[in-house]
Amino acid sequence: MVPVLDYLGKLGVRKSTFTEFLRRYPQVLHASVVVDLQPVVKYLQGMDIKPNDVPRVLERYPEVLGFKLEGTMSTSVAYLVGIGVARREIGGVLTKYPEILGMRVGRVIKPFVEYLGSLGIPSLAVARLIEKRPHILGFQLDDKVKPNVKLLLEYNVRHTSLASVIAQYPEIMGIDLESKLLSQRGFLSSIIQLTPEDFGRVIEKMPQIVSLSDKAIVRHVDFLKECGFSMEPMRKMVVGCPHLLALNVDIMKLSFDYFKSTMDRPLDDLVTFPAYFTYGLESTVKPRHKMIVRKGVKCSLAWLLNCSDEKFEERMKYDSIDMDDIEEESSFDLNSLMKPSTEESDSEYEDDSDDGYE
Template sequence: MKIIGYNCIPKSSILIVHQELSSLMFCQPKLLISSYYQKKNSFVTRLQCSVASRPYASRSDSARSNKKQGKSSSLYGRTSLLEMKNERIANRARVYEFLKSIGIEPDELDGLELPVTVDVMKERVDFLHTLGLTVEDINNYPLVLGCSVKKNMIPVLDYLGKLGVKRSKITEFLRRYPQVLHASVVVDLAPVVKYLEGTDIKPNDIPRVLEKYPEVLGYKLEGTMSTSVAYLVGIGVARREIGGLLTRYPEILGMRVGRVIKPFVEYLESLGIPTLAVARLIEKRPHLLGFGLEDQIKPNVKLLTEFGVREASISSVIAQYPEITGLDLGTKLHKQQSFLTSLVDLSREDFGKLIEKMPQIVSLSSTAVVKHVDFLKSCGFSEKQVKKMVVGCPQLLALNMDIMKLNFDYFQGKMGRELDELVDFPAFFTYGLESTIRPRHQMVAKKGLKCSLAWLLNCSDVKFEQRMKYDTIDVNEMEDESSFDMNTLMEPRNNESDSDYDEDEDSDEEYL
């Protein structure tokens, strides 16, 4: 063998490509390799020996092996994720099947996170049943099934119970506002309660407010609630009246100023009721804001004019009896006009005058009217005189019968006057016998003056004392029968609130 042949072979090839060659073939050349090349290539030799010692399989063999075993070659476990998805679908199908079996339609629950097992869903349904909610209630708001009993329902119910919401009220509470079960006590409910307390609603009245209007728990503090209160204060509602007003009619907190409250106020102003008078009406009867402007108030005003009420008197009618704007007025007016016409032969104009002087007559029961008319006739008045008295003072049809009898007995027995004087001044029956009629009559009799009933009674106590200083009676001072004065609504208020909430409650009622 020639040494020159060795030098033509690359060093790396000797170690890598020709490893399997017989050692006898290269025994002589290896002896001539320098120690430098031995050290340099020793690492490569060890690496190749290590790789060669490992078991090796081709790609085709590996694929055939995995195919036989039914396993995927993916490193990310795609089959495992698919199995999990299929399992979730199967579990949801079983939950839906359970809900359908008890009458609950799960169509609206798609996309909502639900319990993975039927047992957990059954627990939720059973818990809702213990609160008094029926399958129909759940179908009205099926999203309640997405609330966890422990994480959502129990914390909310515990909080409502601590506030004082009664157990007997909770079922209706949840029927009206089931969304409360989704709420966070700290983030959603507690801030609203704090705001209500800041409007001077008494702590004991907070549960009453929530029971009457549970939807308030869903409003944002910087939205409708604050603007409605601010507007009412701006038109003249006393700030100290807000708490009682909201306690009696908390629905105001959900009314939009631009759509509900402001149009109502402006319409009453257009009828001739001053803004401050409107504010006073709202203080005393906040539920007026709940009457629909377009479908109740305006149609009722039109009906009043059709039944003989003069347009100039509409403001007085509403100020005296604000509830008239929200009644089923068409039915009442037709019925009452027909009845009174048959009883005392009223004309359309007469009926209009009755409403102007006492608008409550549209709601007066026929039994009371007949009873009072019969009393007047028993006193000796003719049907024509009764008609004149009723038109002149329709309050006669609603007065306390015992008071009327006492006044009439005193009129006949002590005053000795003619019945015609009562026909001319039927309002005599509306004055208190001991507080007004008797003392004034005695003073006039003592002085020897002769006067009409109107001069005697139709004035204030201060004015009457001034009259008693006269030597003669000035007929020019004789006043017309008193009518409603709009200014009485705008008089300075006393220190006591007209809006204090007072409602008898069953002290034995169980709380949450």
């Protein structure tokens, strides 16, 4: 017993975790350090789990020390790599959610991946979701995921939008969804007269709305009221761009001040194109507005903003405005998930620490 505990201690497993460690996997006391434990530790290190993270993995999932290297551990990792999880990401995936090493491919992982595929999410997109949030594999397929998908349909999310909803907010598969949907739909109906059909469209565009706190919603609605919008325009704006309820209010105020004082446009322009608030003021709005002023161009907010920088530069070469050239408002693109994962900044959105999400 002592050699085992000494070995775990030298690895970095904290003594304060020993009681829980032994409660969950008491068999470790009868294991051989050389025959049973060291091979597993070497395997974890071979999966690119950093040495400092190995003890944290063991603390979180001590049962891993009892697995056969050629069994569940290797098959689960091989399957994930097979569907497109990048080999360089495996270490991070297992560090975040080592329980994957104990999951049966045929009983747990493969049915989960195939079900998401049936909803329209390609396996490579599922792989990207797993890279970022590996714990989604722990969501119970029959007890939680499928019932939650059924609930989304009952709350007017269209079947064709399910893939996008899940890809944008994978947590929606595993949370206690029914109570959130019921309370949020009722609250939005009372505060901005959102209809049940409106609520479905809002979820499709920003599924995180189900976890947005009442306090955050009220703060943003109050801001829109202060800007001069009445109930019906606010309803249209939120349906058109639900992110209005989650953006950083201080940044929204700066954007609105510029809109009124410098751009000198009517409020109806924001009702028509509420996504204005999602564009960077310094990086996009100001430089583009200055350019159209210099050229004497009169255009809609959508024509001004809803395109790439390259496309906008091309538009500035036109002799006249082609209204057919306006791109559709951007929506979540599943193809974006196919690309290798990169770190993204959400600086223009409310800080989660400020009671934004529940």
